[in-house]
Amino acid sequence: MIAARHDRGLARVQYLGGAVLSGRPEWRILVGSGSHKVLDTGFTLDHTSGLPVIPSSSLKGVVRTYAQAVEEAPADLINHLLGEDDENAPPGDLIFFDGVPTTPPVVERDVLNPLHSDYYRGQSAAAMEKISARPTFFVALGRESHFSFAVASRSRDSDAVEQGAEWLAQA
Secondary structure: OHHHHHHHHHHHHHHOOOEEEEEOOOOOEOOEOOOOOOOOOOEEEOOOOOOEEEOHHHHHHHHHHHHHHOOOOOHHHHHHHHEOOOOOOOEOOEEEEEEEEOOOOOEEEEEEOOOOHHHHOOOOOOOOOOOOOOOEEEEEEOOOOOEEEEEEEOOOOHHHHHHHHHHHHHO
8 A cells, every 4th residue: 555655646746757755754753743633643644545644735844944044045946936935825836745655654652741731731830840740642653664755846847846856855
């Protein structure tokens, strides 16, 4: 099922003249937590296969932040490739695809350990060290989870695809 999903996506990207990259997280990742969906599992699931994915919107956001903060790319280039940061603006030239697993994903247990939970809930006037932590356990995708990422150009501009793939790989 994983190979079939990957092959379908690869064929679509190749048809569009896009670039495909592969990678894995440096540590556990949690994408989609707090999405307020009925099956909020701590990560985003593909609607058809039920496999965890890294949403294209997350990838595009990471690339935008990388291009602005690290590359310090000109705003007009970022807006042309990624679209303006406005819901009413037209989309940019680049199309990002969901990051899909290329091997069975590794799911690991992780913990959020708020040290001053009573303070943040408004039940304590100060963040005192005597307040006990209340660990919250959840599942995350482990660093041995391998994914395929893809980017293509609406105008089939190979230079745009190359720039988008470079930013995505670096981000």
